[in-house]
Amino acid sequence: MRAMFWSVRTATCIEEEILLLTFLLSVCCRRRWFAMASRAGPRATGTDGSDYQHRERVASHYQMSVALKSEIKKLNIAHAVVWFLVAAQVLVSQLNLVSHKVVASPYQWEYTYLLSIIPTVFSFMALPKNNISYLVISMISGGLFCIGPILYGGMEMFPVAQQLYRHGKAYRFIFGFSAVSIMYLVLIISVQVHGWQIYYSKKLLDAWFTNTQDKKKK
DSSP states (O other): HHHOOOOOHHHHHHHHHHHHHHHHHHHHHHHHHHHHHHHHHHOOTSSSSSSHHHHHHHHHHHHHHHHHHHHHHHHHHHHHHHHHHHHHHHHHHHTTOOTTTTOOOOOOHHHHHHGHHHHHHHHHHHHTTTTEEEHHHHHHHIIIIIIIIHHHHHHHHHHHHHHHHHHOOOEEETTTHHHHHHHHHHHHHHHHHHHHHHHHHHHHHHHHHHHHHHHHHH
């Protein structure tokens, strides 16, 4: 009987100790969880999932802005390369570094096209800080200093290109190639670069305006 009594008592003690350990572990876990929660700070309002659509819209606008900025930067670099080639021809011709038989004198539109670097500079300045004013200036000046000279250049060189096509005669050369053919190729590349520049800049401007309006509403 005594052995049986001690065995029952021992089993009861073990159960009580297990319950006590379980209780202590639960208390420790709760304290640890509360400590981590207090370290992270209070929960911000509106983050319980009710503003899911707003956060998704902000994220999509941010992703679109990043993608458009990347495309505009690539186009700006492409324009800088074209501008450098045109500027090199003008500089070589003005300084008489080589004979005009090797590098022909520039057409009139090339001098005004040198101003096309202005919208690209404003575009580079607008992208880092989402400056709407600089981006608008870049778009307006792009139409004036980029598209304008290109249209004028197409009309200026058209009679020369027509003569080359009909009679196969060229009077201006750039390193042995017909100058009008090379400059028309430059025009074709430039009009595409500037067209996409203005298009992507307009979409980026819309994304910035939408983001600004969402912040005001919030």
